[in-house]
Amino acid sequence: MNFSSTEQSSQNSEQAKQASWVLGIDLGGTTIKFGLFRGPQLIWRNHIRTDDYESPEAAFESCRDSVQRTLEESSQSLDDLQAIGLAMAGVLDPKAEELAETANLHRWHQLNFRQQLSSVFQKPVFLLNDADAAALAESAHGLCRADSLVLMTLGTGVGGGVILDGRPVRGANGCGGEIGHATIEFGDAARQCGCGFPGHLEAYAGAGGVIQTAIETLARSSDPSALRKLDPITPLSIANAAADGDAIAMDVIHQTGVLIGRAIAMLAHVVDPDVVLLGGAMTFGGPGTDTGKRFLQSIREECYPRTLVQISSHLKIEFATLGNDAGIVGAAHYARLANEARQALNA
Ligand SMILES: [Zn+2]
Incomplete structure (x- = not known):
């Protein structure tokens, strides 16, 4: 392979990365916002009320159905979704990659949100604090x-x-x-x-x-x-x-x-x-x-x-x-970074 074809191949792989679909979710005590991104572009957003669901699993299933319908309308499917970023308030346990404590979701007596979301979507999920998500969004897109x-x-x-x-x-x-x-x-x-x-x-x-x-x-x-x-x-x-x-x-x-x-x-x-x-x-x-x-x-x-x-x-x-969108923008950006880092490790 000569230099120019290597360069071409690297450009193509960069374009593929840019065009990959990721989902950003901002899980709050009142509302769960979620947005589909193609590369850095927010393509579609939706939200559901947290209180309408008895469990995070039920809420995540509702998100999944909504995302699936939207992808199918664009001739895509859930298979095209690369990764999910989940932004939440609370203290994260960096070793367990789950919440160690959450401030505003006491009705849902559990902390393994990342695992639950991953099991509903069958996709890699990357969890981050909601303030970090907003900061990351401002850092990359503000x-x-x-x-x-x-x-x-x-x-x-x-x-x-x-x-x-x-x-x-x-x-x-x-x-x-x-x-x-x-x-x-x-x-x-x-x-x-x-x-x-x-x-x-x-x-x-x-x-x-x-x-x-x-x-x-x-x-x-x-x-x-x-x-x-x-x-x-x-x-x-x-x-x-x-x-x-x-x-x-x-x-x-x-x-x-x-x-x-x-x-x-x-x-x-x-x-x-x-x-x-x-x-x-x-x-x-x-x-x-x-x-x-x-x-x-x-x-x-x-x-x-x-x-x-x-x-x-x-x-x-x-x-x-970035206002109200900062959580989903940051969560999606984090999912993209973390997923790329994971793929590079496994390559
Ligand atoms: Zn204090």
């Missing part, structure tokens, strides 16, 4: 792509996914990237985190923490604020009040940004990523609003002066861009 990237997800809790060299880092015990449980307050007055330990970021930057900051800020001040009339106060009402110019609400968002900025500064000296992204439901309006932009500014202004110049001059801090 607006701010980078092989070295951290995603912080802000919502009820504060999650995180770390991508290095284009791959998620979960660590020896499945807890790598759990930025929400980094300690940022050390004094006696440090708030208790939901996990039971004091001073964690989540106790300040999770939804409950932000509400607590609002209550404490209102108690310290006699200034008028729309928040005084609200019961309960929510992160959304804080964002809305800030958008209307409410000084207390703006201060609450600034305080939250400062603490997130400190956490990112700590993290940046461990991981040194090119990009840190803020995602999740609680970004105070996100990139399309002045309130969201001010929140991001508070984070940057606290973070950059605390980091070595080599970091602060390069590190980008931005909002995530």
